[in-house]
Amino acid sequence: MSSGTAQLLAALFVAAVMGYPSRRSATDLDATPRTTVTxxxxxGVRRFSTRTLNYTTLLLEDERSVLYVGARGAIFALNSSDVADGSHRMIHWEASPEKQLDCLQKGKNNKTECFNHVRFLQRLNSTHLYACGTYAFHPLCTSIDADRFTLPSHFEEGKEKCPYDPSRGYTGLIVDGGLYTATRYEFRSLPDIRRNLHQRPLKTEESPLHWLNDAEFVASVLVRESRDSPVGDDxxxxxxxxxxxxxxxxxxFDKSQAARVARVARVCKSDxxxxxxLQRKWTSFMKARLVCYMPYYEVLRSVCSLDGGGWPSTVFYAAFTLSAQWRTMEASAVCxxxxxxxxxxxxxxxxEYQDSARKWSRYDGTVPEPRPGSCITDHSRRKGYNSSQDLPNSVLDFVKLHPLMFEEVKPAGGEPLLVKKNVAYSRLAVDRVRALDGRSYDVLFMGTGDGWIHKAVVLGSGVHIIEEVQVFRDPQPVETLVISRTQRSLYVGAASGILQVPLATCARYASCYDCVLARDPYCAWDGRACRETASADSTVLVQDMQHGNEGCRNSTARGESAPPWVFPPRKNRMVLRGDDVLLPCDQRSNLARAVWLLNGTEAPGAGQDRLRVGVDGLLVMDTLPEHSGEYRCYGExxxxxxxxxxxxLTVLPELPRASATPPPRPPAASQAAGDMKVVYVSAITxxxxxxxxxxxxxxxxSCLQKRKGKYILGEPRPSSVELQTVSANCLRKGRGSKEEEEDDEDEDGLAYPDGCLQIIPGEAPTAAVSPAKEPPAAAPPPPPPLPSELTNGVGALPNMLRKMNGNSYMLLQQQEEPLASPLYSASFTEELSKILEKRKHTQLVEKLDESSV
Structure with missing residues (x-):
């Protein structure tokens, strides 16, 4: 058992002990992406990038067809319909040389930190945007006219609105003119949640208890709970x-230091x-623990939300990774x-915090009225509390000392939707799609730390990963994901640039089966092609989200009668008896199982040592005449x-030798030993x-140099023999006379008059002709060449490296060109070739493990 598996089992045991049982195993919670797109x-992907770096702050305004991008030292306005059309506008906002020098003197990195990283960019009002940047550890903020899109001359101090450090966790919103931000603002300050651009600026309390303990903020979400609220909530x-x-x-896991846990906190907008x-402090601040299945999934990476048209239906999706105690494993969970x-x-x-025990425990004392930490409601107003400034001192004192709630926020269903090994999710985005069955499905786009996007659909209490797409050639974390329903695009922000990726690429599914099995709510089969549901007549479309296997024409219960558009061309293979032959079968789906039929009979290799089914196809070893027949490969x-x-496949008997009376052969071992002795003696000589x-x-x-001295007189003469590397220079050198050209043609191009040596790939001649001796007697004529189909597909197979489900391994694919091989050679050579051919394929495993290459 591997160490990673042992740790995972240990974690499952811990989860059960600590009260987080799961009805499904860790294997069931893991999901393999159905298809892999390198x-x-x-x-259909569009890219935007300049010499600027870190395109991580995105603001999409679909109604204006504009995507605003905050980067390092610049702000861009892109056309959201096509980010690569060249119509973008740009604002240069670089840190001044004086501030960069000051940043360098503080010991910061002048290659990464001493720049102006734009961390905040949102709509302030109908005419202006509001932007904040780190400005080389001297944060600044400013208002930008959206129409003119130029940098103003006036800037505001940003030390209470934007972090100094560009790598610090940060989140912010503008709500009804107020700026709500959360981060560690100043150089050595404590983390804080603040409200600015408001007549009542507020912040969190720091004494006698710190409401936030070394917090790293991930996201903030506005929930309009005042709309249609029966209690007049805020x-x-x-x-x-x-x-x-x-x-x-x-x-x-580690008693010596406090663990890091995920939290959700809230404040009221009218506080x-x-x-x-609690003057100029929040009176409504409360926080609770956010759990996701097992205690060690505590590092929160990303959060996104959907409201479904009304705030009571709001759901949050959160991605977690392993905490620091599990450094030997890499895994992610989505709840x-x-x-x-x-x-x-x-x-x-x-x-309540117990000073004697130095820990938090449940408070069972009396709770004052109105309830501490709650917003002002109609019930509070009827008692004379019209704002937080009317609250009694007992309530405010209680809020000051009891910011943490006892109950934990558990995921829906009591378990995660997905637990993915060997993947670190860095960003989430979610869209809600109405499928042909009338139901709405949540589609998750999950960015990884190495530049991939996993597209998944939530089906009940689990997740089906439709595909994994490599959107960056150079591995880099996906920093930001934004969905545009209008443009039907996903915008990806990363260090190197901005990508515009289609929400769906339905044309990738070539058949009805492939389209339906994908279970992509954006796609359906129209009878001829897989199309987006939004751009086709829904009355003729075929889609099956719940089962993923119904609706295609001419399908039987087992699906063996495939429609005509999925029939591949039939190929002929001929092989000599006793040889090995590989029949390739490329599975387009990572979830499919290869099923082989010989002359209509299933599983021809069951119980037979000569037939091996692998990830690249079917290998028939040491072929016999009964192996001839029709082979069909299905993806089930x-x-x-x-x-x-x-x-x-046709297995031919062994061909007769060209010579009618071959000379008697010595024993193979003695002949080989004799030949090897001759080779050794010749090499030594x-x-x-x-x-x-x-x-x-x-x-x-040496004698010549001593005689001539230091200088050489006369013209240098070319040496009679010139040793060179074989390169294109030899091919470009001019030919000699016409007679030389004829000589060259007679020698089949093996020698050149300019002294270059040419190496031609191919089979070596069986006997060398010495120019100093008479050529030997003519050999008997060779037999007729083999048919073009006579190839076993085993030798010279190209390799294609493919990444699937977090693992890397090799898949073999067969070349369609016939591979030539000599039929005649010296006796020793023939015997040796047969031995080597026998040893080419000794084993083909049915399934590669994670360590296979």
């Missing part, structure tokens, strides 16, 4: 972050702070949370079989001769 296979801003914690259930207590579950935690019991997925390859020649040449050159 960078060279991309289609809008709320939810913050998602990771921080160090001191609850009694933490530090299970004005306290009158005497879904409902707004009702978050509200339940904030309406539950509080926790969800009960359907799609024909992928068809072969007619040649080496001794070369040493003698070289010694004589060196002695002659």
């Amino acid at each position: 960078f060279d296979e991309l289609s 809008d709320k801003i939810y913050y998602f972050f990771t921080e160090r914690a001191g609850e009694e259930t933490t530090s299970f 004005l702070g306290g009158k005497k207590i 879904r949370y409902s707004i009702s579950e978050v509200q339940r935690a904030f309406e539950g019991p509080y926790m 997925e969800r009960g359907l079989r799609t024909l992928l390859a068809a072969y007619n 040649i080496l001794v001769g070369l040493c003698v020649v070289l010694s004589a040449v060196l002695l002659y050159v």
Whole structure:
């Protein structure tokens, strides 16, 4: 058992002990992407990049068809319909040389940190944008006229709105004119949630308790809970972050230090702070723990939300990675949370910090009225509390000392949607699509830390990963994901540039089976091609989201009668008896299983040592006449079989030798030993001769130099023999006379008059003709050449490196060109060739493991 598997099993045991049981195993929670699309296979992708770096802050305004991008030292306005059309506008906003020098003197990196990284970019009002940048560790903010799109001359101090450090976790929103941000602002300040651009600026409390403990912020979401609220509630801003914690259930894996846990916090939009207590501080700040299946999935990476048309249906999707205690493993988890579950935690019991025990535990004392941390509602107003400044001191004192809730926010269904090994998800985006069955499906786009996008659809309590797409050739983290329903595009922000990727590439599915099995809610089969549902007549479309195997024509219960458009051309293969032959079968789906039929009978290789089914095809070893017949390869997925390859294999008997009375052969072992002895003696003789020649040449050159002295008189003469590397220079050199050209043609191009040596790939002649001796007697004429189909497909196979499900391994594909091989050679050569041919394929495993190459 591998160490990673052992750790995963240990974590499952810990999860059960600590109260996070799962009805499904870790294997069931893992999902394999159905198809893999490498960078060279991309289609329909548009790219934008300049000399600027770090295109990580995106603002999409679909109604204006503009994508605003904040980068390092620049702000761009791109055409959202085509980011690569060249119509973009640009604002240069570089840090001044003085600030860069000051940043360098503080010990910061002048190649990464001492620049102006634009971290905030949002719409301020109908005419202006609001932007903030780190400005070489001297943050600045400014308002930008969206129509003129020029940098103004006036700037605002940004130290309370934007972080100093460009790598610091940061999130911000502009809500009804107020700027709500969360980060560690100043150079050595504590993390904080603040409100600016408001008549009542607010921040979190720092004493006697820090409400935030070394927090790294990930995201913030506005939920309009005041709309149609029966209790007259207020809008709320939810913050998602990771921080160090001191609850009694933490530090299970490492008692020496506090573990990092995921949190969700909230504040009320109409909070004005306290009158005497908590002045200019939040009176509505509350936080709760966010759990995802197992305790060690605590590092929160990304959060996105959907409201479904009304705030009561709001759901949050969150991506987690392993905490620092599990450095030997790499895995990600994706969980879904409902707004009702978050509200339940904030309406539950509080926790209190125990000075004697130096930890947080449940508070079971009296809770004052109105409920501490809640927003002002109609019930509060009827009691005379019209704003937070009217709250009694007992409520404000309680809020000050009890910011943490006891109840945890658990995922929907009590378990994650996905647990993916060997993948680190860095960013999430979600879209809701109405399929042909009338149901709405959530489609997740998950960016990885090495430049891939996983597209998945949520089906019940699980996830089906439709495809994995390599969007960057050079591995780099996906920093930002934004979805445009209008343009039907996904915008990807990263260090090297901006990508515009289609939400769906339905044309990639070539058959009805492939289209339906993909279970892509954007795509459906119209009878001739796989098309987007938004651009076709839904009455003729075929789609099956729930089962993924129904709707295609001419399909039987087992799917063996494939429609005519999926029939591949039949290929002929001929091979000599006793040889090995490989019949390739490329599976387009990573979820499909290869099924081979011989003359209509399934599983011809069951119980036979001479037939091996591998990931690249079927290998028939040491062929016999009964192996001849029709071979068909199907890809079986969800009960359907799609024909992928068809072969007619013919096994020929051994061909007769050309000579009627061959000379008697010595035993193979003695003949080989004799031949090897001759080779060794010849090699030693040649080496001794070369040493003698070289010694004589060196002695002659030494004497010549002593005689001539330091200088050489006369014109330099070319040496009679010129040693050169074989290159294109030899091919470009001019020919000699016409007679030389004829001589060259007689020698089949093996020699050139200019002394160049040409190496021609191919088979070596069986016997060399010495120019100093008479040629031997003519050999008997060779037999007729073999038919072009006589090839076993084993030798000279090209390799294609393919990444699938986080692993890398080799797939073999057969060349269609026939491979020539000599039929006659010396007896020893013939025997040796047969031995080597026998040993070419000794084993073909049915399934490669993770360590295979």
